Amino acid sequence: xxxxxxxxxxxSIAVASASVSALAAPADSTRTLPVRTADxxxxxxxxxxxxxxxxxxxxxxSRAPTxxxxxxxxxxxANSKPANNKADPKAADSMTQLIDSKNKSAASVISEDPAEPxxxxxxxxxxxxxxxxDEQSDSTDDISEGQAVAAPSDISSIDSSDPLAFELPESxxxxxxxxxxxxxxxxxKDGKRYTTLNLSNYAKQVNEAVWSPNMKVNSAMTxxxxxxxxWNHASPGPIDGGWGMNSKKALINFQTMKGLPATGKMDQKTxxxxxxxxxxxKPVLVTYTLTEDDINTNFASTPSGSExxxxxxxLYYQDIKEMLGxxxxxxxxxxxxxxxxxxxxxxxxxxxxxxxxxxxxxINRVVANKADKTxxxxxxxxLVATYPTTVGSDATPSPxxxxxxxxxxxxxxxxxxxxxxxxxxxxxxxxxxNNPVGVVWMxxxxxxxxxxxxxxxxxISRQASAGCVRLTNWDVLEVYANxxxxxxxxxx
Numbered sequence: 001x002x003x004x005x006x007x008x009x010x011x012s013i014a015v016a017s018a019s020v021s022a023l024a025a026p027a028d029s030t031r032t033l034p035v036r037t038a039d040x041x042x043x044x045x046x047x048x049x050x051x052x053x054x055x056x057x058x059x060x061x062s063r064a065p066t067x068x069x070x071x072x073x074x075x076x077x078a079n080s081k082p083a084n085n086k087a088d089p090k091a092a093d094s095m096t097q098l099i100d101s102k103n104k105s106a107a108s109v110i111s112e113d114p115a116e117p118x119x120x121x122x123x124x125x126x127x128x129x130x131x132x133x134d135e136q137s138d139s140t141d142d143i144s145e146g147q148a149v150a151a152p153s154d155i156s157s158i159d160s161s162d163p164l165a166f167e168l169p170e171s172x173x174x175x176x177x178x179x180x181x182x183x184x185x186x187x188x189k190d191g192k193r194y195t196t197l198n199l200s201n202y203a204k205q206v207n208e209a210v211w212s213p214n215m216k217v218n219s220a221m222t223x224x225x226x227x228x229x230x231w232n233h234a235s236p237g238p239i240d241g242g243w244g245m246n247s248k249k250a251l252i253n254f255q256t257m258k259g260l261p262a263t264g265k266m267d268q269k270t271x272x273x274x275x276x277x278x279x280x281x282k283p284v285l286v287t288y289t290l291t292e293d294d295i296n297t298n299f300a301s302t303p304s305g306s307e308x309x310x311x312x313x314x315l316y317y318q319d320i321k322e323m324l325g326x327x328x329x330x331x332x333x334x335x336x337x338x339x340x341x342x343x344x345x346x347x348x349x350x351x352x353x354x355x356x357x358x359x360x361x362x363i364n365r366v367v368a369n370k371a372d373k374t375x376x377x378x379x380x381x382x383l384v385a386t387y388p389t390t391v392g393s394d395a396t397p398s399p400x401x402x403x404x405x406x407x408x409x410x411x412x413x414x415x416x417x418x419x420x421x422x423x424x425x426x427x428x429x430x431x432x433x434n435n436p437v438g439v440v441w442m443x444x445x446x447x448x449x450x451x452x453x454x455x456x457x458x459x460i461s462r463q464a465s466a467g468c469v470r471l472t473n474w475d476v477l478e479v480y481a482n483x484x485x486x487x488x489x490x491x492x
Contacts, residue, residue: 180411181297182317182433186326186474194286194354203285203338203351211271222247225266227284228274229254230329231356233385235475238457239353240331246388246460249374253386285338286354295346297323302434302455306416306427315432315455320344326433326473328352331458355474359385363483366451367490368469375451375469377479385478388460390470391491404445405487408480412441433473440476444489451489452476 196207205220215221219241226239226247234254237246252264258273298316303309317323321344325332330353338351361384367376370391377385411431418425433439438453450468454460457472469491471479 182431182439183410183477185297185317185323186433186439186477188327188355192288192291194288194352196283197287198349199283199285199287200338200351206285207283209284211266213268224284225251225274227353228278230353231278231282232257232274233356233359233361233478235385235387235472237388237460237472237475238325238331238334239329240334240458241337245373249372249388250386253374253376257383257386283354285351287349288352289349290344290346292346294320294323295344299323306418306429307425309429310416310427312430312432314430315434317433322433324350324352326457327355329355329472329474359478359482361385361482363479363487365488365490366479366483367492368451369492371492375471375475375479377482387471387475387479390454390460400491401446403449403489403491405442405451405483405485405489406445407441407443408483408485409441409443410477410480411439412437437468438470438473438476440473440480442476442480442483449491451479 199207202220206223209220209224211221211225222243223239223241225243226236226241229236229247229250230239232254234250234257235246236250248264251266251270252262254274255262255264255270258270260269260273297320298314299319300312300314300316301318302315303312309315317326321332321335324330325335328335335352342348342350344350361377362379363377363384364380365378367378368374368389368391369376373389373391375387375389376383377387412435413431414429414436416427416429416436418427429435431439433453434455436455437450438455440451440453442451444450452468452470453473453476454470457474460470460472469489
């Protein structure tokens with residue numbers, strides 16, 4: 001990611017794509033969609049203690065070029081014990097069988113003070129795989145610098161040899177695109193209905209999971225804890241069924257929010273605080289019936305290179321799974337595991353995560369801590385939410401200091417500068433979830449820096465950025481909805 005100057009407003013993808021019928025899906029609900037598969041991906045059900053970092057799905061970005069990956073390790077905790085599975089194996093569905101078959105020797109005990117198993121090697125390997133994938137993806141990026149901007153009325157009028165040729169139209173400085181299809185997909189403003197009908201045995205186990213001291217933890221409890229953290233606005237990032245770096249941070253952050261010892265270990269007081277304001281019958285996994293609107297969303301592969309991206313009508317979701325992953329705060333691979341036999345047609349019922357409600361808290365101060373890879377959101381002195389983030393990089397560190405939010409924009413365009421000197425060219429990249437700054441830009445009083453979304457949610461806390469603060473698209477939208485213009489931003 002390059003530095004970004006806060007010369008911003010936005011334009012709706014819906015407007016940008018209105019004249020492009022080629023990319024719009026036909027009304028036929030049997031349309032074949034370019035969906036992702038996960039047949040070769042590791043099991044989501046790897047069990048280790050929640051007091052350490054459970055081997056998580058590595059969430060490799062399928063948009064990046066294929067690379068040889070380091071062979072993952074299969075380290076077992078020193079005190080691992082066989083799992084006690086209460087469910088009748090004869091009655092177990094395929095998801096439960098998958099979990100049990102992969103984890104008969106890998107369960108460990110979660111308690112207030114267990115021995116610490118050594119599972120960090122596996123988690124670090126996952127991080128290394130993600131980093132390698134991101135580096136390879138970034139190596140195909142030809143952008144030398146850029147800025148989030150409004151769309152000019154006539155893109156062809158831009159002098160591509162002059163990176164300063166574009167002036168921000170006065171009429172577009174205060175546009176609100178809250179009803180943009182992409183924003184509605186993520187924020188779910190349509191009031192889509194979910195049920196608990198026809199849930200699998202695995203989904204029922206997740207919904208019924210209750211923590212107790214010395215319990216043997218499995219994937220069901222892992223997902224339940226990730227969901228509870230999400231519901232309490234201590235975001236774990238994309239929920240994936242693994243207890244990795246972002247989940248452990250989220251638990252520590254939640255404990256801090258509630259004034260509990262920030263141990264990163266589950267105990268009775270932490271569990272009680274997690275469920276305190278949550279209805280006892282609120283399900284974690286629910287069924288959702290795909291609609292014609294879901295299927296008829298614009299999908300298009302994201303090309304490599306700025307020039308190719310600039311010719312797109314929108315940097316849309318690449319497929320329906322990517323869209324649903326962002327809407328339901330899920331790692332695409334976990335979504336795929338839950339719905340392995342699904343074809344993603346209108347009228348089909350899939351299993352998804354029941355996501356959090358709105359924060360409804362004023363945010364007037366945020367602290368972005370590079371060491372913690374966390375954005376802390378405050379209402380006065382009260383910590384009200386936390387989000388995993390990427391803050392700068394070793395090559396392009398974020399400035400340290402206190403700044404202000406000076407503008408907030410949904411669906412920004414991106415003005416990409418390519419090359420140097422006489423070879424310098426400018427390409428206007430259209431809005432969309434796969435725009436370099438995602439679906440939101442919030443510029444700081446420090447020129448070139450801001451808070452923004454990401455086209456790679458699974459890489460948050462693992463990617464590098466060019467000094468900016470990067471969040472998942474759904475987390476940055478929550479910040480956007482609650483933060484004030486003029487709010488304080490501390491970069492540490």
